Amino acid sequence: MTYKVKLEAFEGPLDLLLHLINRLEIDIYDIPMAELTNQYIEHLHAMRVLKLDELSEYLVLAATLLEIKSKMLLPVHEGEALDESSDFEMEEDPRDELVARLIEYKKYKEAAITLKESAEERSVHFTKLPGDLSQYGELVAPETEDKLNVFDLIGAFQKMLERKKLRAPLTANIMRSEISVSEKMDHIMIILERQGGSCDFDSLFESGDIEGLVVTFLSLLELMKRSDIVVLQDNNFGKMTVTTGMEESYGNN
Amino acid sequence: METIDDRIIGMLESFLFIAGDDGLTLKNISTLLQTDEESAVIIAEQLRLNYENRSCAGITLRLYGGSYRLVTKAEYADDILRMLENPTRNPITQASLEVLAIIAYKQPVTRVEIDDLRGVKSDGPIQTLVAKGFIMEKGRLESSGRPILYGTTELFLDKFGLESIDMLPPLVDSDEEPFGDTDLFMSKFQEAFEMTDEGGNND
């Protein structure tokens, strides 16, 4: 039988074994060692083109599989297997330890899936930044008598990254859809008109998020290119002034 | 008690609103409302019910990691994602999830125990989980090498929507029966009567 298998990434030899057991529809409590070992080694073979050091853990398990397989081939077992009543002695089964390991691992693998679902459920609930109470007074921080925990630092840092995500979008995303360069160009010209033909370069950049500032800057460049405005600077690092291009004295190259 | 004063519910809402994602513990709430914790639970539950019963409410109350937080209702998630800059959710790899599950259920636990359970080295995932603030050192094992014992953090509980570590769903085996050794034996016993061939590939 030939079929295509799309394999997910394996998390280790036990994960690979579970995958094979599942795919081959093997009963985990009665693993056909020969078949499973062959399949496992076939997979290892394909993996061998990859990094060897990452394979070492897989190889250790391969050795275990082979050992179990050979133990099961011992004639004592075959003889007993013919006799139904001797099944009570299956606690001696060389596969027991492996089965126990697989089952234990599987439990946590499934718990991981549950955790992931739980995290997904949680992720549809958004919360807000704490309100700013600084205008009412200092937050009182009690004296730090005990040892503090480094992991609190990490927690604080991660929380801050989360908060930044909440803070950024509300300004940025909305702005982007709203203000185009051409709109901003009109806006700048209106400001210039109101202020009698000139204004501080900096004043155009006083508010807005990064997107907004970039749009403002692009608009200025475009206006300069069209010679609608001229940007003047008295000396290096001096204040820059934006004026409407009316003032002929500076020309408009 | 039968009728909770409207004003105290409003007060709790205002506190929770200010606290935002810091949330408030039951202790915080009872201190702030100047009441005992038992009453605080009842008031919080009434606030939650108010939100749930009001279809025009965009927010509701949740308890994560021991802290009550106001959060937006799930039904608006897509609308909110629309306005978020970078709606990609924090990806966590399968390996990290496995390690996290082991730590959550077996804590405190050493790296070696985790490695043994998974059959692979778990240094990488552990490092990631520490950096994400989901796990932390909970002391050292008093044995040779004094290995670090790991446990989960409150941030883990928050991000995974758990009220407390006791609220983790019980570990289950994929088969319906949560079986011990006896059951393992019994199922083997049964199988032995059903079929004896090693191949088992009868499809």
Place this chain on the structure above:
Amino acid sequence: METIDDRIIGMLESFLFIAGDDGLTLKNISTLLQTDEESAVIIAEQLRLNYENRSCAGITLRLYGGSYRLVTKAEYADDILRMLENPTRNPITQASLEVLAIIAYKQPVTRVEIDDLRGVKSDGPIQTLVAKGFIMEKGRLESSGRPILYGTTELFLDKFGLESIDMLPPLVDSDEEPFGDTDLFMSKFQEAFEMTDEGGNND
């Protein structure tokens, strides 16, 4: 128009909730609700009326400086001041802890860099941390204004139980798993198996 859909009111509440102190302009609101500004005004007004008419509401809607904001009701102002005296859990405030984390990991670092990273001014927490002796001036940056460079102190190491600053657990951005190699390995591994696989013919 006569009867406003409950859902859109809830949606507006959820948006305003997340916007917090920043608030939303009418234009923002109409964009987000995908409606015109006239309707947005009506929806916002309905939300405001809901808050005002509900005596158990702790928050309400206000229009300040062109932005709609959810705010706590005036009647709870005195109660909220209690929150200043009853800080939650940590013996050090969340804000200070954030600033301390940034300084610990990124030192030497200027106030402006810290502000940028947090997205809020950090003068207060920095002052507190200097006063507590956790951080100190470690020189000046040779650029315009010669801003102060901050770093952590011995006391910081002592209080946080660190032998040296190198003993801080590694930190990664939450978005990236630090183990590119593993992923590369896995993707190669997957590639290797994307091909046709001979299975089940080995008895």
